[in-house]
Amino acid sequence: MAFIPYSRQSISEDDIASVVRVLRSDFLTQGPEIERFEQAIAAVTGAKHAIAVSSATAALHLACLALDVGAGDTVWTVPLTFAASANCARYCGAAIDFVDIDPHSRNIDPALLREKLADAAAAGTLPKAIIPVDFAGLPCPMPEIVATARVYGVKLIEDASHALGASIEGVPVGAGGADITVLSFHAVKIITSGEGGMCLTNDDALATRLRHLRTHGITRDPTFMEKRDEALFYYEQLELGFNYRMTDIHAALGTSQLARLEARQVERERLSQRYDRLIDPQQFRLPPRINGYVSAHHLYAVEIKDDTIDRDKLFAHMRAAGIGANVHYIPVHLQPYYARQGFVPGQFPASERYYARALTIPLFPEMTDDQQDQVIAALMSGLHSN
Ligand SMILES: *Cc1c(COP(=O)(O)O)cnc(C)c1O
Secondary structure, three states, X not given: OOOEOOOOOOOOHHHHHHHHHHHOOOOOEOOHHHHHHHHHHHHHHOOOEEEEEOOHHHHHHHHHHHOOOOOOOEEEEOOOOOOHHHHHHHHOOOEEEEOOEOXXXXXXXXXXXXXXXXXXXXXXXXXXXXXXXXXXXXXXXXXXXXXXXXXXXOEEEEEOOOOOOOEEOOEEOOOOOOOEEEEEOEOOOOOOOEOOEEXXXXXHHHHHHHHHHHEOOEEOOHHHOOOOOOXXXXXXXXXXXXXXXXXXXXXXXXXXXXXXXXXXXXXXXXXXXXXXHHOOOOOEEOOOOOOOEEOOOOOEEEEEOOOOOOHHHHHHHHHHOOEOOEOOOOOHHHOXXXXXXXXXXXXXHHHHHHHHHEEEEXXXXXXXXXXXXXXXXXXXXXXXXX
């Protein structure tokens, strides 16, 4: 039986034709495809500005820089995320701290956030920015988080790497009120550009700053220059930026993929509901469903309820059966790099508890019902042989 991966990109003939068209064109990079992709993403998300970059990691870094995160500042995120959500603060010389998850939603716990912010305000140690993460594609409760952050004047970067196409009460991720929302177009994500990321914002000044930062801090627009009326070749470096540009090749792939966003979302929803129906809820806690929330269903992650079942053995059983099970995520604060900054086991119990029992099983739009049945059969036989 062929190996069933936990996630898989789908490349259509249209995708291939789009990339080839760019390869035959005048611009491989810094051409018209970037703006096309940006405008298409802005239209889908309702964000005023979309700034394409080379990865979500780059987008998170630039988001921190644009919000003036620097040495002496602290940034908060959740432990249950990919390392990049925390690393971006460290790139800027800021310290990182964490807010635990709500075990039901698996996203940042808004009550814990309120408490921690109140304590930090009293102690004079408020963070510069908070990075909530839309875990597995389910949006964080942004209306509540935005209201809380506003009380303390703390900036918000929503890490929506999993959540393109998700929404709350019809409000798409990207229009949820964060200062900057970040998307990923890595190969396993909702749509792909190969590698790629995007910053979304409604703030004109932040958008301009992000555009400068992604290309060395350089501008060719006299509006932003210190000297005016210079020669035509003249440009200015306004601050220290990076080369975080996306290429036109990647952008064309992204735009082509975006055309299938809705169809792929329908398929992810159908497969998720099928898992929901067929997996025994006595044995496994299933991904949360929240009224009014539409998840992008990037990952389908279950938690083993029976504490006598060894997760690692179940994982090994799945892999031996040719099923690409995975675990998302080892809590970031437990990584040696962050442990060296003083974080210890037991500090964020909900994230640690989730991690100890969690298993991500395959979900991708082209998955067949037959493949899904194989995954469920392996899950059940794994329980019995555990
Ligand atoms: C994938 C991912 C990133 C990083 O995305 P890249 O585009 O690979 O840099 C950041 N945060 C989360 C939550 C992710 O899943």
